[in-house]
Amino acid sequence: MKVSDILRVKGNTLFTVMPDEPLGTAMSFMAEKDIGSLVVMAKGELAGMLTFREVIQRIVKNGGQVGNTTVNDAMDSTPMTCSSETDLDEVRRMMLDRHARYMPVMDGRMLMGVISFYDVAKAVVDGQNFENKMLKAYIRDWPDEANAEPAVKI
Template identity: 55%
Template sequence: MLKVSEILRVKGDVLYTISPDDSVENAIKTMSEHDIGSVVVIEHGELAGMLTFREIIRHIDSKKEQFAHSTVRSIMDSFPVSVTPNTELAEVQRLMLEQHARYVPVLDGPTLLGIISFYDMARALIDLEQFENNMLKAYIRHWPDDKEDT
């Protein structure tokens, strides 16, 4: 079964992080510049939370005035669902659907290894399906012929 570590290996190791005391305006700018839907909130070298467009939209809706001057800490998800590199794909799918999480941090103890997005999951499933399809086609093409045995 496919594991999170394999998805991270294909995805790469680029992470965009922000401090919980940064402004929401700075977080939005970072997300916009890099065309990403989330940033990892790091404090003292460890995962402190996640900030996604979901939290930003909720914050804008509740505090229409001066939202950009708020801190990331005031709106971030302080307890995001996370997985380990050995978590199987099926478990990640279940967690994402159950928790309505589009982005899931991958932790090895306190060390942040990366982020798995809903897009990454879909891509991995399509790639796995394509690989299995190619393997089956190759197997069928090389099917032993009964005539050769006689």
């Protein structure tokens, strides 16, 4: 399974923010939309990722206050990315290695979407459920050896 399979099911809604936006505004938007990440775009290109992890780290660093912090101050400016052709097993390994919950999907310099660890886990479980159904159907249709016709000898 490829990342493109997840994006096809998930749809193409993207939530982005500019680096100079106040962090408080970005936090409010994330809460309003019930999302855990925003893609940070500058001049039409990926500039970083803002997730609740970065938000919390920045608030702690600021002594519990958001203050005048901008998205640029809090964002991960070097997010791990993948392409729509990346295999799902590779994405899962990458996300586990870096403890990443969100990953921008890039085709060249074009942002195609964002996948979450939830999206990856759901795709794996759905794939396993489908495989289980197919195996059960195969076993159910297995010929009964007692009633099987004898092999014809030539």
